Amino acid sequence: MKRKKLKIPHLKDNIQLFTLALPAIVLLAVFSYWPMYGIILAFKNYKVPLGMWGSPWVGLKNFLFFFQAQDAWRVTRNTLLLNFLFITVTLVCAVGFALLMFEVKSRTHVKVYQTVSILPNFLSWVAVSYMSYALLEPTKGILNRVIESMGGEGISWYAEPEYWPVILLIIKIWHGVGIGSIVYYAALMGVDSELYEAADIDGATKLQKIRYISLPCIVPIITIRLIMAIGKIFRGDFGLFYNVTRDQGTLYPTTDIIDTYVYRALMNQGNVGMSSAVSLFQSVVCFITLMITNSVVKKINPENSLF
Helix, strand or coil, X not given: CCCCCCCCCCCXXXXXXXXXXXXHHHHHHHHHHHHHHHHHHHHECCECCCHHHHCCXXXXXXXXXXXXXXXXXXHHHHHHHHHXXXXXXXXXXXXXXXXXXXXXXXXXXXXXXXXXXHHHHHCCHHHHHHHHHHHHCCCCCHHHHHHHHCCCCCCCHHHCHHHHHHHHHHHHHHHHHHHHHHHHHHXXXXXXXXXXXXXXXXXXXXXXXXXXXXXXXXHHHHHHHHHHHHCCCCCCCHHHHHHHCCCCHHHHHHHCCHHHHHHHHHHHHCCHHHHHHHHHHHHHHHHHHXXXXXXXXXXXXXXXXXX
């Protein structure tokens, strides 16, 4: 009896494409799928001498440790609310900036504006933290000196948690809107120019062309990026929340998120099991959120969904 050869559809016809994709597939497998066996740490009381497999099994105890902690509600609330704020505001700013760039007719000016707006994205959060500290330092900070020169009283920024959601939002916009607007600008460049020419003939204003042509044409890419952003709503930007706030305990009521809380649990308590459990919980919730959001979008408009 002859053995049937395993055939991959279209492999022979697309061998070049498969070869090009091979490095990415290998990297994805090595760095994303192979480490997944480490999930078992979330269900064990990890002991270094015993190793991963020899450490005692504790079941869901690590998950209960987090949910029963007095800070669990605070860090969960901060993570969700701040991420929701970042997603909505940065989306509006990125789309708005792309629309502004699209209205600039000089290609040289567009390149200059985009380069300047993109540069902050290449700065590490450590560098950004020093820049923000130079602005907000209580005694010699630039912002406090400006306030005092105008007859006001300086603010101890790193001791006032109520200001920090706005401060972090401003830094997030400055750091990421430039790079985030490129996708929308590219989508706008792909819009048929005849639509704008017809609108000009009909006497449409700039705002009317944006409302009835530009925005509807980039709604699919806006929707896809929004779905992906909502899929990560349960994860915070660790560098932003840890470095920029300088991990000040007085700011925890408004800036402490799940990621920074887990980091401190790992560094201070050495609780690898609890840290792994919380990270696994975040991943599961993010996956569920992504699937729900995509399902809702698919019911409204299947063409705008991810799959």
